[in-house]
Amino acid sequence: MSVFDPSESSLAAPSEGQSWLERIPIAYWVVGLILLIMPAIAGDFMLFQIFGWTFILGLIALGLMFLGGYGGMVSLAQMSIAGVGGYMVAIFGVSAIDTISLGWPWYVAIPIALIIAMLFGTLTGWLAVRTEGIYTIMITLAIAAAFFYFARQNYVMFNGFSGFNGVLPPMLFGVDWRGPAAFYYLTLFWAALGYLVVLYISRAPFGLALQGVRDNPRRMSALGYNVTAHRVAAYTFAALLAAIGGILLTWQSAQISPGTAGIGPAIDILVIAVIGGMRHPVGPFIGAFIYVILKTYAIDALVTLGLAGERFQLLIGIAFLVIVFWSPDGIIGLWDRLREDRKRDPLTGRGGEGP
Amino acid sequence: MNADLNGGSTISERLGATGTANALELKGVSKFFGALAALSDIDITVRPSERRAVLGSNGAGKTTLFNCVAGDFPSTTGSIRFFGEDITQFPPHERIRRGLRRTYQISLLFTGLTVLDNIFLACVGVSRSRFSFLRPGRDDALMASAESLVRVVHLEDAKDEQVATLSYGQQRQLEIAIALAGAPRFILFDEPAAGLSPTERSELIEILIGLPAHMGFIIIEHDMDVALRVAESVSMMHNGRIFKEGSPAEIEDDPEVQALYLGGEDG
Numbered sequence: 253m254s255v256f257d258p259s260e261s262s263l264a265a266p267s268e269g270q271s272w273l274e275r276i277p278i279a280y281w282v283v284g285l286i287l288l289i290m291p292a293i294a295g296d297f298m299l300f301q302i303f304g305w306t307f308i309l310g311l312i313a314l315g316l317m318f319l320g321g322y323g324g325m326v327s328l329a330q331m332s333i334a335g336v337g338g339y340m341v342a343i344f345g346v347s348a349i350d351t352i353s354l355g356w357p358w359y360v361a362i363p364i365a366l367i368i369a370m371l372f373g374t375l376t377g378w379l380a381v382r383t384e385g386i387y388t389i390m391i392t393l394a395i396a397a398a399f400f401y402f403a404r405q406n407y408v409m410f411n412g413f414s415g416f417n418g419v420l421p422p423m424l425f426g427v428d429w430r431g432p433a434a435f436y437y438l439t440l441f442w443a444a445l446g447y448l449v450v451l452y453i454s455r456a457p458f459g460l461a462l463q464g465v466r467d468n469p470r471r472m473s474a475l476g477y478n479v480t481a482h483r484v485a486a487y488t489f490a491a492l493l494a495a496i497g498g499i500l501l502t503w504q505s506a507q508i509s510p511g512t513a514g515i516g517p518a519i520d521i522l523v524i525a526v527i528g529g530m531r532h533p534v535g536p537f538i539g540a541f542i543y544v545i546l547k548t549y550a551i552d553a554l555v556t557l558g559l560a561g562e563r564f565q566l567l568i569g570i571a572f573l574v575i576v577f578w579s580p581d582g583i584i585g586l587w588d589r590l591r592e593d594r595k596r597d598p599l600t601g602r603g604g605e606g607p
Numbered sequence: 608m609n610a611d612l613n614g615g616s617t618i619s620e621r622l623g624a625t626g627t628a629n630a631l632e633l634k635g636v637s638k639f640f641g642a643l644a645a646l647s648d649i650d651i652t653v654r655p656s657e658r659r660a661v662l663g664s665n666g667a668g669k670t671t672l673f674n675c676v677a678g679d680f681p682s683t684t685g686s687i688r689f690f691g692e693d694i695t696q697f698p699p700h701e702r703i704r705r706g707l708r709r710t711y712q713i714s715l716l717f718t719g720l721t722v723l724d725n726i727f728l729a730c731v732g733v734s735r736s737r738f739s740f741l742r743p744g745r746d747d748a749l750m751a752s753a754e755s756l757v758r759v760v761h762l763e764d765a766k767d768e769q770v771a772t773l774s775y776g777q778q779r780q781l782e783i784a785i786a787l788a789g790a791p792r793f794i795l796f797d798e799p800a801a802g803l804s805p806t807e808r809s810e811l812i813e814i815l816i817g818l819p820a821h822m823g824f825i826i827i828e829h830d831m832d833v834a835l836r837v838a839e840s841v842s843m844m845h846n847g848r849i850f851k852e853g854s855p856a857e858i859e860d861d862p863e864v865q866a867l868y869l870g871g872e873d874g
Contacts, residue, residue, distance in 0.1 A: 456739060456740050457728075457739040461728065461732070461737060467717060470715065474677060475703065476733040476737075477732050478698070479700070485738060
């Protein structure tokens with residue numbers, strides 16, 4: 253019942269006199285600066301493939317972190333919702349499949365895509381919140397599987413097996429948003445925005461109440477909260493994050509097909525969230541980075557070692573096992589423990605609780 | 608056994624409550640767990656400003672009664688009216704939003720949050736900002752009412768402390784502050800004095816007596832002294848039934864009550 257992060261300050265405005273700018277921890281400045289000047293350091297492949305993909309998968313997994321970490325609900329349908337977002341942009345906007353795509357301008361197609369994806373997420377939540385624990389996972393997995401097969405077999409709307417190609421971001425402000433640096437900043441912007449919004453909401457009434465619902469639904473009900481409505485609303489918000497990620501993902505590969513939202517990718521999102529850690533919104537991005545690095549370089553590493561390259565999933569699996577074994581809270585959990593250890597008195601072994 | 612009850616005169620009728628709606632009106636409320644009748648055929652009427660104690664041995668069904676009234680689980684039969692409105696089918700949060708409050712015997716507090724945050728969460732729960740995505744600002748009205756509730760239960764010194772670090776007595780006080788959040792019209796106190804030291808006990812009595820005169824409540828209490836000091840009427844429960852209602856003096860003098868409650872051979 254005490255999973256509220258005690259290290260976070262109280263709701264009441266903490267240190268008076270300090271401006272909000274001064275209260276931003278130094279780590280944020282450092283990481284923020286590095287991320288901003290990254291295009292000057294990193295090559296095109298790094299920017300577009302590694303970081304772009306990290307931010308996108310991180311954003312989709314962020315929705316799962318919000319549901320799982322704050323709401324105690326583990327959903328495997330996040331990738332399907334992302335898929336719906338991507339498909340809708342292709343269907344309502346422009347793609348190479350002009351017999352299906354309606355070709356509406358981006359400022360109409362994107363809002364429609366987001367709304368439909370959120371409706372899909374809300375419906376998923378409405379079904380899933382009636383269950384708990386393993387059954388939530390099962391029902392959302394069933395929804396993910398159903399969406400995958402539906403998209404693969406439906407040719408009227410989803411163009412079946414091949415899906416849509418030629419789905420490109422709009423040429424806004426005369427910028428080609430699929431250029432490496434531009435796409436890097438585009439995905440960085442949405443990832444950072446998503447991160448900050450989740451962090452902010454975690455201490456706003458909605459987020460606090462969600463954590464209350466996770467820790468003690470009966471009590472929340474006795475405080476006047478509609479527990480079911482709160483949980484469903486959390487799914488809706490998580491769906492918005494997934495939908496933004498899904499649209500960016502579609503633009504990155506310029507295509508969307510059933511495989512994008514298959515069972516494998518659905519589970520990958522869970523793996524990402526668990527590797528990174530579900531307790532803090534930074535977790536999914538750390539998890540996504542590790543996942544992307546492994547997925548990109550594992551083949552080369554295996555081949556160098558004289559092993560078959562197609563076994564790269566094995567490496568991801570092993571990494572997952574190692575991290576879950578050493579720290580059930582993911583990488584953030586490891587980090588927290590290291591910090592605790594450093595604060596501990598080396599002689600007495602006591603302390604560890606900062607001021 | 609409860610023939611005298613069904614015969615007509617409840618304590619409220621004798622006290623002359625007519626006309627306006629009663630705070631709480633239970634008719635024929637029963638609760639079965641399988642074949643076990645935890646409550647059978649309960650009739651209770653409580654006026655809006657009435658302060659009623661419910662006494663009875665362990666397993667008499669007192670907390671089950673609260674659970675049915677607050678909606679923690681539904682009653683099997685019967686009807687429950689709250690200020691005239693039939694709330695029998697309402698989920699708990701709808702009952703709370705109508706001004707019903709309850710405290711829990713086993714504290715269900717958010718131990719990782721501070722005292723103030725716990726009360727704030729309760730204030731938000733009965734407000735319209737339940738789904739607010741905005742953090743409370745410096746002059747937030749709900750935060751201000753949370754602050755004032757902290758003072759009502761004398762927890763000013765502990766308001767920024769995590770609930771996990773509070774003493775048991777302080778946690779009980781916090782329970783009461785949470786029950787007072789928003790605009791309560793009627794409160795169910797489930798053994799608020801259980802496990803308190805004598806000093807804490809008298810502090811609690813002070814808080815209860817100090818509640819606004821219009822605010823009625825039902826208090827479950829094992830300690831006769833506490834119950835009889837804060838309550839003006841008493842219902843005695845035994846084996847899921849109410850078998851006696853009356854003023855504290857009547858109850859204390861009743862031979863049947865003395866046999867059951869003070870002689871107490873069964874639990």
